[in-house]
Amino acid sequence: MSLRRKKGAEVEETLKRIQSQKGVQGIIIVNSEGIPVKSTLDNQSTVQYSALIHQLVMKARSTLRDIDPQNDLTFLRVRSKKNEIMIAPDKDYFLIVIQNPSA
Amino acid sequence: MRRASTYGKDVAGSNKPTMKEGERRQSLLPSSSSGINRSKEQLRRRRRSSGFLFQQKYSSPQTSTKGIRVFDSQGSDVTPLPLVAVVDDPDPKTREKSSLEEVLFKKGSSIFKSSTPTDVVSSRFGSSFTSKPTESGALSRSSITDDSFSLPSTDAAYEFPRKPVAEGFDIILSETDTISLLDLPPTLVSEDAEDADAVKQRNRDYAEFCSSKMGSDNFFERSSQTLVGEHKCKYTQTDTNKSVNKGTIATTWDIYDSFSMSTENRETRESERVDYLTRTRNKQDVSEVTMSRETGSGVSSAAETDADLFMLKTESNLEKILSSEAFMKSVSIMERVIVLNIFQPKLAAFRGLPVLKDPDSEVRPGSEERITEEKGHYLTPTLEPLWTFVSPLTRGHNITCMTWNKKNPDILAVGYVGGSSGNPQPGLICCWSLKNLVWSERVFSCHSSVTCLEFSSSNPSHLAIGMYDGSVAIYNVQVGDDTACIANSRDCAKRHTQPVWQVTWTKQQLQLSGEEREEVLVSVSGDGRITKWLILHNDFNCVDLMILKRSSGRKQSIGGGQSKTENVLLPLTTVLCIDFHPDDTGIYVIGTWDGSMHKCSLSNSDHFLDTYCKHPSPVTHIEWSPIYSDVFLSTSSDGTIQLWKVDTLNPKMSFTSVQSIVDSVKWSPNCGTVFAAIYRHRVEVWDLCQSIMRPTLVHHAEPGVTLSSLLFAKGSDSILVGDSRGEVTVYKLKNFRVGKPKKVCDLYEVMASVGGYVD
Numbered sequence: 001m002s003l004r005r006k007k008g009a010e011v012e013e014t015l016k017r018i019q020s021q022k023g024v025q026g027i028i029i030v031n032s033e034g035i036p037v038k039s040t041l042d043n044q045s046t047v048q049y050s051a052l053i054h055q056l057v058m059k060a061r062s063t064l065r066d067i068d069p070q071n072d073l074t075f076l077r078v079r080s081k082k083n084e085i086m087i088a089p090d091k092d093y094f095l096i097v098i099q100n101p102s103a
Numbered sequence: 104m105r106r107a108s109t110y111g112k113d114v115a116g117s118n119k120p121t122m123k124e125g126e127r128r129q130s131l132l133p134s135s136s137s138g139i140n141r142s143k144e145q146l147r148r149r150r151r152s153s154g155f156l157f158q159q160k161y162s163s164p165q166t167s168t169k170g171i172r173v174f175d176s177q178g179s180d181v182t183p184l185p186l187v188a189v190v191d192d193p194d195p196k197t198r199e200k201s202s203l204e205e206v207l208f209k210k211g212s213s214i215f216k217s218s219t220p221t222d223v224v225s226s227r228f229g230s231s232f233t234s235k236p237t238e239s240g241a242l243s244r245s246s247i248t249d250d251s252f253s254l255p256s257t258d259a260a261y262e263f264p265r266k267p268v269a270e271g272f273d274i275i276l277s278e279t280d281t282i283s284l285l286d287l288p289p290t291l292v293s294e295d296a297e298d299a300d301a302v303k304q305r306n307r308d309y310a311e312f313c314s315s316k317m318g319s320d321n322f323f324e325r326s327s328q329t330l331v332g333e334h335k336c337k338y339t340q341t342d343t344n345k346s347v348n349k350g351t352i353a354t355t356w357d358i359y360d361s362f363s364m365s366t367e368n369r370e371t372r373e374s375e376r377v378d379y380l381t382r383t384r385n386k387q388d389v390s391e392v393t394m395s396r397e398t399g400s401g402v403s404s405a406a407e408t409d410a411d412l413f414m415l416k417t418e419s420n421l422e423k424i425l426s427s428e429a430f431m432k433s434v435s436i437m438e439r440v441i442v443l444n445i446f447q448p449k450l451a452a453f454r455g456l457p458v459l460k461d462p463d464s465e466v467r468p469g470s471e472e473r474i475t476e477e478k479g480h481y482l483t484p485t486l487e488p489l490w491t492f493v494s495p496l497t498r499g500h501n502i503t504c505m506t507w508n509k510k511n512p513d514i515l516a517v518g519y520v521g522g523s524s525g526n527p528q529p530g531l532i533c534c535w536s537l538k539n540l541v542w543s544e545r546v547f548s549c550h551s552s553v554t555c556l557e558f559s560s561s562n563p564s565h566l567a568i569g570m571y572d573g574s575v576a577i578y579n580v581q582v583g584d585d586t587a588c589i590a591n592s593r594d595c596a597k598r599h600t601q602p603v604w605q606v607t608w609t610k611q612q613l614q615l616s617g618e619e620r621e622e623v624l625v626s627v628s629g630d631g632r633i634t635k636w637l638i639l640h641n642d643f644n645c646v647d648l649m650i651l652k653r654s655s656g657r658k659q660s661i662g663g664g665q666s667k668t669e670n671v672l673l674p675l676t677t678v679l680c681i682d683f684h685p686d687d688t689g690i691y692v693i694g695t696w697d698g699s700m701h702k703c704s705l706s707n708s709d710h711f712l713d714t715y716c717k718h719p720s721p722v723t724h725i726e727w728s729p730i731y732s733d734v735f736l737s738t739s740s741d742g743t744i745q746l747w748k749v750d751t752l753n754p755k756m757s758f759t760s761v762q763s764i765v766d767s768v769k770w771s772p773n774c775g776t777v778f779a780a781i782y783r784h785r786v787e788v789w790d791l792c793q794s795i796m797r798p799t800l801v802h803h804a805e806p807g808v809t810l811s812s813l814l815f816a817k818g819s820d821s822i823l824v825g826d827s828r829g830e831v832t833v834y835k836l837k838n839f840r841v842g843k844p845k846k847v848c849d850l851y852e853v854m855a856s857v858g859g860y861v862d
Contacts, residue, residue: 014434037421065356088433093424095433101444
């Protein structure tokens with residue numbers, strides 16, 4: 001198997017493992033324009049989450065970089081009463097996972 | 104006789120329907136004695152009519168032209184009066200009278216040819232208001248008939264007093280005041296004034312001028328017409344100036360980015376161009392593909408290709424994202440975060456942190472009972488299972504060895520037997536991280552079962568393993584794929600022929616410098632050799648440190664010297680374990696198959712320094728205490744654990760609990776008097792401060808499971824136990840030190856207190 005395909009398979013496997021972890025409610029992958037490209041939630045929730053979280057991440061990143069332009073956002077966790085939203089932002093994509101660890 | 108002198112009264116008196124008045128007047132006419140009387144009436148009425156608009160009720164057919172009635176806001180009839188009144192009664196007398204009256208009524212203005220405004224109007228719009236044709240010329244005059252007089256009539260109830268005509272009454276005429284419209288008083292200059300002469304002269308000149316003007320040739324009247332420029336409209340049309348609001352926020356990072364981009368621009372421009380070309384080419388390919396698919400579908404193909412392109416774009420986007428390095432990293436970090444979320448209480452317990460209850464989680468009634476149960480048993484030391492390192496790959500493989508990384512204490516390497524023991528199938532090494540408890544970070548497969556492994560301390564990413572077929576290999580765990588194996592002794596000429604039972608890294612003193620310590624890998628194997636492995640120019644080679652031969656009865660090393668008769672080719676004895684002195688790295692102790700342990704030195708490869716004999720059966724494990732540098736423990740298959748001091752040839756203490764093979768014994772890195780031993784079906788933790796006769800803690804394995812490996816966790820009150828199912832379970836030592844005062848317990852004290860043993 002080529003290296004690239006192997007890595008791709010690894011990524012798929014890891015995503016499947018994440019999905020099967022306890023309390024994980026959904027995974028969304030959003031591209032740089034804010035369009036969700038892959039999601040395990042229903043369409044409406046996906047669109048809502050991706051739009052709102054896109055804005056949040058932009059704001060967070062802008063805040064950090066205003067303080068120090070050489071800094072950048074690597075991870076963002078939003079803990080709420082009902083669940084926790086974890087966001088791994090990057091230049092080209094966002095990876096969003098919603099988990100409720102006590103459920 | 105009634106004197107109607109006031110104007111107002113006259114007004115009131117006129118409120119009468121025309122008909123009646125007209126009739127009456129007509130009736131009056133023949134009986135009227137004085138025409139003057141009637142004329143006065145007319146006069147009165149005319150006066151009134153000059154100020155008011157009176158209502159008229161056209162009840163008589165003779166007068167009605169139109170049945171139109173106009174009422175003003177107060178409800179009074181303000182119907183316009185007919186301009187030319189119909190002459191019903193062409194009485195010559197009346198006509199005369201009327202003309203007379205008109206003459207009388209002239210107020211000196213020659214403009215009004217008629218005395219009343221109604222007359223003027225009637226002269227202009229004559230026929231429109233009268234039903235009957237009237238005479239021209241003296242139309243205005245003669246047409247003032249009774250009708251016009253009868254016009255001023257209102258609805259007021261006041262009626263003209265019906266008096267007998269014979270009575271008569273006086274009518275008084277009076278003149279109104281002169282109304283002056285223009286008054287230009289002349290400037291009067293006195294005769295005695297200084298400029299009186301000048302003024303007189305001027306006046307005379309002016310008079311002359313005026314008189315001469317009339318007939319003089321200098322002046323003549325002439326009219327001319329000026330051209331008034333005609334306005335011309337010219338229209339033009341322009342586009343409105345649209346204003347667009349544009350704003351931007353120049354944030355600090357935006358400025359920084361643009362600046363750094365502009366400096367890098369030249370370098371990346373080329374590569375970007377190339378990228379762009381390839382991208383456009385790809386797009387073209389994609390669009391071509393879609394085009395070819397859509398040929399023949401007509402108009403809808405355009406929309407479809409757009410949609411397809413979009414879908415393909417997002418799909419390719421997804422693929423690009425999924426295959427990128429950064430995404431892989433993000434995903435693995437995300438997995439760690441999620442797992443840490445789930446296992447947070449367990450890890451907190453592992454690290455010795457207080458376990459905080461999640462304020463948002465709901466407390467279930469079952470868990471509460473468990474808590475109370477535990478409180479009841481709080482005095483008993485137990486092993487509380489925290490979590491298990493297991494994955495589908497490792498399930499079912501027996502674990503033979505475990506070791507922590509020297510540099511990063513969160514990384515654990517576990518060696519697995521491939522298949523069932525004795526069956527040389529490819530073994531497995533998994534590197535687990537405490538950050539991801541559900542999936543191993545690295546998985547390496549080896550060509551044979553792994554029997555032992557250890558991390559190097561000078562190169563923390565190098566992992567040395569010994570295998571069942573006698574190979575020794577070094578893996579670089581930083582690399583995730585197949586190129587991790589740096590060195591393998593499979594092709595080495597002097598490789599071990601028997602299973603390698605232990606590998607260990609030790610720091611050796613460089614001969615030349617003396618300060619620097621180079622680390623070497625030492626392995627012991629079933630072929631009786633203790634070998635030192637070196638990597639020289641990509642060549643993995645070994646040097647024998649010592650070769651052990653089985654001695655028959657006498658526990659002395661075989662070597663050159665004393666008796667040549669002893670130099671028989673005796674079968675080599677298996678060296679099962681080795682451990683280097685923690686401080687003096689030139690000294691090490693080995694344990695052999697026949698139960699004897701030898702203290703050896705690196706410098707002396709022929710002779711043992713000391714021999715410790717106690718165990719009748721193979722010594723399975725030797726370990727120096729990490730805290731007391733001259734004490735070591737040994738275990739063997741006879742089920743005993745012996746505590747030795749280096750310089751005494753007899754064990755200081757001996758521990759026995761169960762007649763079972765002790766696979767391994769490990770000192771606790773945290774506490775000098777605690778050690779743990781693993782039997783096939785149980786784990787025992789001894790605390791010499793508490794008791795030297797019994798293990799403080801005994802933990803039984805589940806039925807059917809063989810416990811095979813043991814490891815302490817540094818800095819944590821936890822033990823890792825590997826079993827035959829391929830699972831590494833992490834246990835927390837619970838209630839271990841409960842009830843005892845915090846007394847610093849010294850092993851020497853304990854040993855001294857035992858006494859009894861004779862050196």
